[in-house]
Amino acid sequence: MPEALFSELLAATTGLLLLSATLQVWRRSLTASIRLLAVQGVALAGLVAAIGLHDHELELLPVALLVLVLKAATMPWVLSRVSRATGATREETPRMNPTSALMVVALLTTLAYVVSQPVVAVNPGPASRAVPIGVALALIGFLVLLTRRRALSQLIGFVVLDNGIAAVAFLTAGGVPLVVELGASLDVLLIVLILRVLTSRMQLAFGDTDLDDLTELRD
Amino acid sequence: MAALIWISLALPMLVAAAALWRPRAEWTRYSQTGTAVIELVCGVGLVLAVRSGGPVVTAGGLLRVDALSAYLLTVVGAVAVTATWGGLRPRSAGRPPNGRYSALICLFLAAMCLALLADNLGILWVAIEGTTIATAFLVGSRGGRRALEAAWKYVVLGSVGVAIAFLGLVLLYAATEAAGHPTLSWLALSDGSITLDPGLARTALALAVLGFATKAGLAPMHSWLPDAHSQAPAPVSGLMSGVLLSVAFYAILRMRTISDALLGPGLMRGLLLAGGLLSLAVAAALILRQRDYKRMLAYSSIEHMGLLALGAAAGGPLALAAVLLHILGHGLTKASMFVVAGRVLSVEGSSKIADVHSLLARRPRLGVPFLAGMVALLGLPPFGLFFTELGIIVGGWQRGLGWPMGVALVLLLVVFAGLAQHTASMTLGEELEAPAGPAPAKSVQGSNVPIALALAITAVLGFAAWPLAHLLADAVAVLGGAR
Numbered sequence: 001m002p003e004a005l006f007s008e009l010l011a012a013t014t015g016l017l018l019l020s021a022t023l024q025v026w027r028r029s030l031t032a033s034i035r036l037l038a039v040q041g042v043a044l045a046g047l048v049a050a051i052g053l054h055d056h057e058l059e060l061l062p063v064a065l066l067v068l069v070l071k072a073a074t075m076p077w078v079l080s081r082v083s084r085a086t087g088a089t090r091e092e093t094p095r096m097n098p099t100s101a102l103m104v105v106a107l108l109t110t111l112a113y114v115v116s117q118p119v120v121a122v123n124p125g126p127a128s129r130a131v132p133i134g135v136a137l138a139l140i141g142f143l144v145l146l147t148r149r150r151a152l153s154q155l156i157g158f159v160v161l162d163n164g165i166a167a168v169a170f171l172t173a174g175g176v177p178l179v180v181e182l183g184a185s186l187d188v189l190l191i192v193l194i195l196r197v198l199t200s201r202m203q204l205a206f207g208d209t210d211l212d213d214l215t216e217l218r219d
Numbered sequence: 220m221a222a223l224i225w226i227s228l229a230l231p232m233l234v235a236a237a238a239l240w241r242p243r244a245e246w247t248r249y250s251q252t253g254t255a256v257i258e259l260v261c262g263v264g265l266v267l268a269v270r271s272g273g274p275v276v277t278a279g280g281l282l283r284v285d286a287l288s289a290y291l292l293t294v295v296g297a298v299a300v301t302a303t304w305g306g307l308r309p310r311s312a313g314r315p316p317n318g319r320y321s322a323l324i325c326l327f328l329a330a331m332c333l334a335l336l337a338d339n340l341g342i343l344w345v346a347i348e349g350t351t352i353a354t355a356f357l358v359g360s361r362g363g364r365r366a367l368e369a370a371w372k373y374v375v376l377g378s379v380g381v382a383i384a385f386l387g388l389v390l391l392y393a394a395t396e397a398a399g400h401p402t403l404s405w406l407a408l409s410d411g412s413i414t415l416d417p418g419l420a421r422t423a424l425a426l427a428v429l430g431f432a433t434k435a436g437l438a439p440m441h442s443w444l445p446d447a448h449s450q451a452p453a454p455v456s457g458l459m460s461g462v463l464l465s466v467a468f469y470a471i472l473r474m475r476t477i478s479d480a481l482l483g484p485g486l487m488r489g490l491l492l493a494g495g496l497l498s499l500a501v502a503a504a505l506i507l508r509q510r511d512y513k514r515m516l517a518y519s520s521i522e523h524m525g526l527l528a529l530g531a532a533a534g535g536p537l538a539l540a541a542v543l544l545h546i547l548g549h550g551l552t553k554a555s556m557f558v559v560a561g562r563v564l565s566v567e568g569s570s571k572i573a574d575v576h577s578l579l580a581r582r583p584r585l586g587v588p589f590l591a592g593m594v595a596l597l598g599l600p601p602f603g604l605f606f607t608e609l610g611i612i613v614g615g616w617q618r619g620l621g622w623p624m625g626v627a628l629v630l631l632l633v634v635f636a637g638l639a640q641h642t643a644s645m646t647l648g649e650e651l652e653a654p655a656g657p658a659p660a661k662s663v664q665g666s667n668v669p670i671a672l673a674l675a676i677t678a679v680l681g682f683a684a685w686p687l688a689h690l691l692a693d694a695v696a697v698l699g700g701a702r
């Protein structure tokens with residue numbers, strides 16, 4: 001693959017990652033957020049495939065397929081079922097209004113560029129120059145986890161965080177060893193499934209999935 | 220001997236599969252204790268194998284057992300036997316646990332086992348995340364809003380924390396890739412043969428330790444712990460407090476060795492000192508005004524993890540040996556205490572400290588083990604925790620950590636006062652009224668034998684650790700204690 005095409009593919013996929021995460025912070029609709037998660041999955045799979053073709057590491061192609069199936073199809077599907085089962089389609093009252101959340105996203109992205117300096121310095125190249133996007137994605141995932149009240153929103157935040165970490169892994173070293181990649185993907189999928197079951201139980205027990213109801217255990 | 224590694228991993232999974240497939244009463248009742256015994260036997264076998272022939276390696280180097288892993292596998296086995304045998308309720312006490320519960324406990328044990336046996340840090344990570352997966356439904360298995368709340372917080376905080384550790388491992392892998400030797404093998408990283416970029420390695424190791432510290436219950440990432448440990452069923456609480464925290468701490472110990480080899484002792488010492496002292500402070504503040512005895516035990520676990528962190532910060536042969544012995548003593552004692560606390564809860568019907576009084580006079584079968592266990596947990600002689608705490612403090616002093624150890628001593632005194640006061644109010648005192656109900660028959664309560672055994676081992680640990688001396692010395696050498 002020519003360098004110029006590789007750079008453009010990297011820019012396109014990482015740009016799509018950052019754009020979709022930013023839109024997730026902006027939009028209150030959970031349905032839209034889940035669709036954006038699928039877009040993120042496609043972008044991540046494209047990123048993996050591009051790196052695999054560029055570095056002539058053909059074992060990355062099945063990994064790209066795995067990412068596509070898991071993050072672009074399975075997880076959004078699981079989350080949309082949660083959304084339908086609990087009737088939660090909107091984040092009514094996030095702890096932070098969209099405008100200030102977008103400001104925070106801008107700050108976090110800048111922060112990501114600052115803290116990623118050691119990574120970029122060690123291994124210069126077009127891929128590692130995109131590492132800050134992965135870090136920014138992870139930080140945005142944190143932001144969603146902290147500022148949303150619905151159980152489903154926290155689930156989405158967790159998946160965004162995980163997408164960010166996966167992006168960093170692929171951009172820095174072409175991914176972790178395959179056996180670790182498989183184990184980690186399986187773990188994350190199981191965690192999402194567990195949280196899905198807990199969300200349904202919460203709907204049954206509380207009649208709602210507002211996490212502000214979780215106040216019985218404190219000192 | 221590599222067969223023992225595979226047995227310790229595969230047998231629990233087979234037992235779990237059998238419990239799910241054919242949940243027969245006898246099978247689900249005894250499968251957990253059986254699995255615990257398997258882990259204990261494999262642990263002892265691996266200790267002997269490592270002692271006679273050095274580290275056992277299999278699966279192309281992905282799994283590797285050295286003195287440290289073998290010792291901790293034995294500890295996991297012993298604590299698991301205490302917790303599951305103590306949690307074993309006799310046939311007359313109603314329905315046995317269902318198949319799913321038993322299967323999850325077996326998988327939980329297998330995941331801890333994998334974490335201890337992995338040489339590849341990625342597999343270690345997968346196994347630790349696996350413990351969260353196996354325990355998620357165990358924490359929430361009592362049902363109700365409180366158990367659900369505890370399970371939600373546990374899974375979200377636990378998996379987010381461990382995700383941070385994964386980011387650290389990813390960066391560590393990137394650093395080795397940049398150095399020309401892409402690897403996540405602990406052995407390769409800790410023997411000092413690879414030179415990594417110090418800036419990147421520092422960030423990577425700090426993130427990894429921060430993530431695993433969440434799972435180890437070190438402050439300030441501890442907030443899930445009191446909820447999860449107080450809401451889970453007694454044997455699960457015993458396992459989580461007694462060994463799961465220590466398994467996560469084991470990951471920190473491995474990271475510490477890598478960090479010391481690559482960057483010198485400064486980074487880990489700073490992080491562990493901060494985490495340790497903060498944990499002690501949090502435990503001291505919240506134990507003093509605690510109203511729930513299961514939460515009190517959970518905060519006591521945070522206190523002991525803080526002590527372990529201080530010992531690891533100090534380093535050196537004395538403190539590290541004390542840390543390893545402390546893991547055993549604390550595990551056995553805490554597992555026993557959670558089992559006894561579970562029985563007190565089922566008899567008294569309340570987990571409030573104020574609702575329980577004069578246990579010694581009213582219910583000696585509960586009061587005596589409760590008091591003995593609390594005395595052990597308080598770190599009074601003759602129990603082993605007295606000697607290991609002393610070892611950690613003196614070891615730290617020798618290594619130039621006089622001030623932090625002084626602060627730790629003061630905080631330990633506060634914790635001591637709080638725990639002693641709560642224990643006295645629960646166990647001592649005259650019998651003010653007739654027992655609320657008929658004294659529960661022995662057959663409903665389960666056996667006191669595992670608790671007596673565990674406490675007896677803790678009691679002689681300080682005087683008779685000599686069978687362990689060589690093993691501990693080898694394990695400390697693995698951690699680079701000689702440096």
